[in-house]
Amino acid sequence: MVAVSPAMAEYFRLLESNLNEALKVAEAARAKGQDPTTVIEIPRANDIGDRVEALLGINGVAARIRALEAQMSREEVSLKIGDDFAAKMFGETTREEIVDHAIRTSMGLLTEGVVAAPTEGIAKVGFGTNDDGTEYLKIYYAGPIRSAGGTAQALSVLVGDYVRRAIGIDRYKPRPEEVERYIEELKQYNGIQSMQYMPNEAEIRLIINNCPVCIDGEPTEREEVSGYRNLERVETNTVRGGMCLVVAEGLALKAPKVMKNVKKMKMEGWDWIQQIIDGAASQSGDDEEEESGIHPKDKYIRDLIGGRPVFSYPMRKGGFRLRFGRSRNTGFAAAGFNPATLHILGDYLAVGTQMKTERPGKAAGVVPVDTVEGPTVLLDTGEVRRVDDAEEARRIVPRIERILDVGEILISYGEFLENNHPLIPPSYCEEWWLQEGGPRHPESEMEAIEFALAGAPLHPDYIWFWDDLEPEQIRDLAAYVGGNGRIADDGLRIRFDPDIKAVLEEVLVPHTIDGDEVVIGTYLVFLACLGLTLDLQRRPAWEDAPDGPSLALVSHLSGWTVRSKAGTRIGGRMGRPGKSKQREMKPAPHVLFPVGENGGSRRSVQEAGAYKQRSNTDGGSIRAEVGERRCPSCGAVTYKNCCPSCGAHTEPVNRCPRCNREVKGAVCPSCEGPAVCMQEISLPIKEEYATACAALTMRENSVALVKGVKGLISRERTMEPLEKGLLRALHNVYVFKDGTVRYDMIDLPVTHFRPREVGATVEQLQAIGYTHDYDGVPLTSREQVLELRCQDIMVSRKCGDWLLRVSHFLDDLLEKFYGLPRFYNAQRPEDLIGQMLIGLAPHTSAGVLCRLIGYTEANVGYAHPFYHAAKRRNCFQGDTLIRVLEEGGGWREVPIRQFVIENFDISTPGLDAAGTHWSEPRRYAAVQAVDCQGATHLRRVTAVSVHRAPEHLIRFETSRGRYLEVTPDHTMLVWDTCYLRRVRAMEVREGDHLPLAEGGQVVSDTVTMVRYIRCPDTEVYCLTVADDHTLAANGIYCGQCDGDEDCVMFLLDGLINFSRTFLPETRGGSMDAPLVLTARLDPKEVDKESHNVDIVDRYPLEFYEAAMRYAPPKELEKVIDHVELRLGTPGQYEGFRFTHDTADISAGPLDSTYTTLGSMIDKMEAELDLGDKIRAVDVDDVAERVLNTHFIRDLMGNLRAFASQTVRCTKCSTKYRRMPLAGRCPRCGGKVIQTVHEASVKKYLEMSRKMCEKYAISEYTRQRVEMIDMAILSTFGEEKETQLGLADFM
Amino acid sequence: MLCEEEIVSRFLATRLNVSPEVVAYIREQDDPSLIDRIIAAAPEGTVVVSADAIPAVKKVRDGTRFLPDPAYEVLKGKENSAESIRDFEEYVSYFRHRYTKLSSFMRGRVQPVPIEALARTGRYREEEASFVGMISEVRSTAKGNKIVMMEDTTGTIRVLFNKSRDGFAEAEKILPDEVIGVKGKLSSDGNIFFADTLIRPDIPLTNAPFMSESPGKAVLISDVHVGSDTFLEEEWHRFADWIAGREDVSYLLVAGDLVDGIGIYPGQDKELVIKNIYGQYARLGEMLSAIPSRIRIILAPGNHDVVRGAEPQPAIPPKFREDYPENCEFVENPALVSLQGVRILMYHGRSFDDMIGMIPGASYRHPEEIMEEMLKRRHLAPTYGMRTPIAPAKEDVLIIDPVPEVLFTGHVHICGIKRYRGVLMINAGTWQSQTAFQKQMNVEPTPARAVVLDLATLEYEMVDFLKNQA
DSSP, X not given: OOOOOHHHHHHHHHHHHHHHHHHHHHHHHHHTSOSSSSSOOOOBOOOHHHHHHTTOOOTTXXXXXXXXXXXXXXXXXHHHHHHHHHTTTTOOOSHHHHHHHHHHHHHHHHTTTOSSIIIIIEEEEEEEEOTTSOEEEEEEEOGGGGGGOHHHHHHHHHHHHHHHHHTTOBOOOOOHHHHHHHHHHHHHHHHHXXXXXXXXXXXXXXXXXXXXXXXXXXXXSSOBOSSSOSOTTOOOSBOOHHHHHIIIIIIITTHHHHHHHHHHHTOSSOTTHHHHHHHHHHHHHHHOOOSSSOOOOOGGGTSOOTTSOEEEOTTOTTSEEEEEOOBTTOSSSEEEEOHHHHHHTTTOOOTTOEEEESSSSSOEEEEEOTXXXXXXXXXTTSOEEEOOOHHHHHHHGGGEEEEEEOOEEEEOHHHHHHHTOOOOOOOOOHHHHHHTTOOSOOSSHHHHHHHHHTTSOOOGGGOOOGGGSOHHHHHHHHHHHHHHEEEETTEEEEEOOHHHHHHHHHHTOOBEEETTEEEESSOHHHHHHTTBOTTSOBOGGGGGOOSOOHHHHXXXXXXXXXXXXXXXXXXXXXXXXXXXXXXXXXXXXSSSOBOGGGGTTTTBHHHHHTOOSSTTSOOOOEEEEEOOEEOTTTOOEESSSBOTTTOOBOEEOEEETTTTEEESSSBXXXXXXXXXXXXXXXXXXXXXXXXHHHHTTOOTTSSXXXXXBSSOOBSSOOOOOHHHHHHHHHTTOOOOTTSOOOEEEOEEEOSEEOTGGGTOOXXXXXXXXXXXXTTSOBOOOTTSOEEOOTTEEEEEHHHHHHHHHHHHHHHHIIIIISOOOOSOOXXXXXXXXXXXXXXXXXXXXXXXXXXXEEEESSSSEEEOHHHHHHOOOOOBOTTOEEEEEETTSOEEEEEHHHHHHHHOOTTSOEEOTTSOEEEOOSSOEEEEEEOTTSOEEEEEEEEEEEEEOXXXXXXXXXXXXXXXXXXXXXXXXXXXXXXXXXXXXXXXXXXXXXXXXXXXXXXXXXXXXXXXXXXXXXXXXXXXXXXXXXXXXXXEEEEOOOOOOEEEEEHHHHHHHOOGGGSBSSSBSOTTOXXXXXXXXXXXXXXXXXXXXXXXXXXXXXXXXXXXTTOOGGGGTTTSOBHHHHTTSGGGTSOOOOSBOOSOTTOSOSSOHHXXXXXXXXXHHHHHHHHHHBTTOOHHHHHHHHIIIIIHHHHHHHHHHHTTOOEEEXXXXXXXXXXXXXXXXXXXXXXXXXXXXXXXXXXXXXXXXXXXHHSOOOHHHHHHHHHHHHHHHHHHOSOOSOOOOGGGTO | OOOHHHHHHHHHHTTOEEOHHHHHHHHHHTOTXXXXXXXXXSOTTOSEEOGXXXXXXXXXXXXOOOOOSSSEEEEEOOTTOSOOOOOTTHHHHHHHHHHHHHHHHTBTTBOOOOHHHHHHOSTXXXXXXXXXXXXXXXXXXXXXXXXXXXXXXXOEEEEEEOTTSTTHHHHHTOOTTOEEEEEEEEOTTSSEEEEEEEEOOOOOTTBOOOOOSSOOEEXXXXXXXXXXXXXXXXXXXXXXXXXXXXXXXXXXXXXXXXXXXXXXXXXXXXXXXXXXXXXXXXXXXXXXXXXXXXSEEEEEOOTTSSSOSSBSBOOOOGGGOTTOOTTEEEOOBSEEEEETTEEEEEEOOTHHHHHHHHSTTOOTTOHHHHHHHHHHHTBXXXXXXXXXXXXXXXXXXXXOOSOOSEEEEOXXXXXXXXXXXXXXXXXXXXXXXXXXXXXXXXXXXXXXXXXXXXXXXXXXXXXXXXXXXX
């Protein structure tokens, strides 16, 4: 039972009772028999593990293992069990059998009995003869040993050694040429496959010379070694992949793990392992030169995409200044910015936009926090001003000459903890100052000085950016001010000088220009820090002033402690913009009702109803394939869910199309062919429409257009009652393929909210259980801050309008169609507060129950971090092999884990709402994707991602020996006669046909085994592939995950309208469907990242001091309270605090400029204009990077693609690898056309040329553009069309 | 159909060994009496019966020679002969030309039936037949047999190569888009063709290479990679000094990758000592100026050079070669040059990358074996759509025709020399030491070697300029 406080228990009871209420309504509606089934089709979730556990089992030895496991660790058992085999406890007869069984059993144990390793990873064992006549043991590893993972691979050798001793066989004594063979072979294998770790020659020698067991292998590659061939004791000249893996990724890479077990088991003869560990350790020690301090990291701007501007270069003056803290809406990969910052940065950063940051190492979701400092700008009047107010920021945007400082970025300790990034010195701030002896916020500059004189450090509001200046500049400035300044009523007036002005702009002291004088309003501290008296004389402190550094100098001159206001600057650039919109299929139907071709391109039900087969006939009916259903009470055959004659609920009738007889179940018992539920009838659509209108007491012309679908694609060809479509059309909502209506949006985390922000009244919130604010004060005002319950969400206003329409639809549906009372009775979106919704991440099957508590202005959904973390994504097991084409490289087959890790841009990863870490790949990479016709295409990899692994994976094996392990909700492709259908992995059955990649072709293969296995790693991996969203993994084509936004739907909508029978085929296309519902969140079971959300109201002084010395975040793990510390206690759900408040979680721009600008040219121009203004940005470098990482890549890639392109038939869309000799489509005779066009090759050419002219681009890049220009010219010849003018591009 | 074993044992019965070429020839001819005739004609004391012993085979050389004066001529791939792509439809004529030309090389060995006739009419069902087609798909079956899709201008058909048949090793090497002939039997439903014999255009057994009547020597090198930080400057100077002293050498041929180029692979700028592309060519110009002007230098481009990547690649444009000495001649890739009547086909070798990946047992270590596969297919880059971009034109200039005396390539940075049916195949290696990429790929280059070709004898000599060896 989950630990909860009484209050939370009450909350969950409330949710439960809301759920039950909805269930009751839905049950009543369903019971009317109008739907495909009379029961609700979304079950409450039960752990997938429940079902799986039964599938696991270890034969015969299970009892023994259990007995041993009670006494020792898993690893120890895996060795000890060898004794039993040696004692022939399980009926072994030969030595081979003993060793074979022992190794396999322990491998099974080590891999949790789930991967292929024990059965297929070890081909066989055998015995060889040493040169001294003794015998030694050989283990033949095969390719699938890969799936075992390095540790298990290494331990299997250990097990072999253990058993070998038990049965009295000597160690392996290698010959010198055999050792060399290992070295050659490993090198060669690494060339083919690129291993995770390639040991050096000395390490290999050490391993082979000392390993007591001979690590042998089956040939796995096509290549043969060229050097050490035809050795007497090595049976093959071909490269043995399994052997290489065990040596390199097993023994060498996992040496520490092996050592641990060796020690534990007190095994002899393995001391040499320590040498590998020592060797490896000293190597890695060299890499870590960062003892303390940090260096600029430019990874986040390595791959600049045109149109997404850079706001701050790495650790550059004027960049984002780090402020430590967590606001209500930050943490969990969201970072806070002053809304003024967001406006001044060209409105590119809207609430919910992703920003890629330099550190702590994650991309950040952008949220407004107005308690942090805004930007400092230089206006066209020469005035320098800090802007903290969004209104003011908007007003002055046109007058901005230069953005001198982009303001603060609020990042929480939890982010550093999550990324294990050392803490770094932040910008000096009040919450720190208060703990260093600052008594209270100073009212004036005078008061601040008083506090400083009393011994506290100088208050941060009056600290200027002295450390951005060289000590020499401070001296010069003091001298100049002393000589050329005067004190007037309005402040310090200094005679204008361009150099001095530039220094003032650097030190960021606000000033204006009046005539030929610079006026500084708040000058007292400024003068004091320059060591000047009020009559601008040098103070005695100058006499013994230190040479530097700058901060020490000003501290000395003023006599106060002056801390760094600059702190650490953090670079950032724009990532992906957010989204928020109604889910619509294309074309978007109102109802799942067939209209055939007669509905026209709009699929209009009315138009289909007006169709006449021949002129002068009545018409009004169309031919359609519909499901065959029969009434159990009167026996009438119909296509409706409800018997038209007696009103009973009908049942689908299955027929075998071949034997033409009715069958029970989906398979014909006599011919074993699949049965269908189908009849072709004349569907009286006009009459149906009229009946539906009458039933709803609507006039026939009250809705102009009801859109249906072309045909029914589910197995039972179930259709929705037309009434539902009429009502949906009336309320302007569209149905998704599973019968529900949905809204997509980006999710952001939030832990506290104000009633005002969500548009809810105090009464409404009290009614749904928010009785006290987060300080325990009874709720009376809309300004009080409330702690958000973990399953409560706020959606955007736009979504609110949509929800209102849906509620009207549902109410009408209940009242007019089901004859039940209205449920929502909402007049305004606010009336829906407290209603239950289902949240669903794309391509997952489990919905999460949630409650609506209000609306935000921003186009995002705000919800508790736990809620986000509860929705998981689907992916591949890390050892899955994929074939990728890399830029400059070639085709390479790598485990997906390795590919993802290699290409994961550690410095700029994104984190989407489901807790998935993703990033764009570091380099261009492409994979072979397959479309639904089974044709392959080269598609770009657009993202790589790492996901938290679920408990279990599904393993498929095929008749041709392929296997694949994926998460249960992963998308698989299955042949359906002639096209590939997408299904969830859990729906794939034995006997299904999967597409395989073989020799560049797509062939079909049969699934021979489907098994649930325990997931061996804590992470699973995936790629995002452009366009087709498919790739070959372990040679099997299947889907990938789609990093997209989440969606919500009404709980009642899901319960009433959702039916599996609408989904394409009984098992197909159930992607995105709410197959189960998680009713209650358990923080322990959600994504671990949410455990690193810190929940304190201030960081202690100790923390800031730790940050100053670059301490690792782990050091403060116990000091700063975060979710992990509270797991398992009632505190895991509530009592969260935050360090920074914000007035409005929806402040700042609501739509990103990126989405409002049209063409790439506009975007590029806007990006470069903004870059020109920001002091922290080197715009020439931005132009160069965009050229290098986007435009030139695109140009080169397309040029290469042009001369190796595929062709396509215009008529049947078949694609061919090359032009057929016939010149026409061999299949249909249609015209064959190109797939890469001259225009798409040249797309960015002109713009690249112009950028080279306008910006200081390096000669190297400039020449690359020139080279490409020449290559394009030589490929296509002189330009045929007219040149576009310069103005068209810049 | 005769099987290999039978043929071999017939020879062995008379205590003769027989070369695989002869076996293949006898199988192709399908004439058992040929064996006796060959055995009868074998001279006394023969141990191995080689192709010379085949009675019908009389060495003929391909084409007549008209020797110009001076005795040097670019036969194909003269500067400015590569054209831009006028029309996408050119791909139709391009592949048709390839098909027509390559199938003409097999005339006499295959009596082709149009594929449409095979597939559409019933009369070939379960009958022996033969035809010629271009491969459009290759795949292996679960049992390890090979199924290929073959097409001609009339239609397509599936062809199965059974792994237990003789010559399956050759079938395993079938590449997409090569043109082959097959003999075999059509299935009873006409859906699939069971192949017995695979016939490639190949170099005729009768091929007799031409040898220059006057003495003369050519030096062959490739992949100079000027500008790279791994370019072997010292070794090059040693080479330049050496060639200046070789009075007998009149030609220097460079098969592409004259410079390291810019932007060829990501992060290349970090491995360049000359980052300016003009600077790279200027440096090469200086280097070549040190070579005596009596030596004619022929320079072809490669994938690192400044020209487009799609083959045929045009010659290096004039603006990059302003200060080059007079004795430099720029040709395209590929180019066929005649030196005193000896024809040398220069091809940089981008297609090695594709072929090595697809031919079982092929490796970068032995480029000469891949070159042999090119000759057998009579095509320099058989497979379209992979790493070798191809610019379509009316004619396929990548076809190996006429048969040259020497096939000369580079690209893989590993030296390899071999003879196949009279054609001398030379891959000259490189002037760049092991790069970071090669190290990662475990490629050991054989840098700083020059091959001296004697035009009068077609014998060669390899000179190594590597530091500690010269």
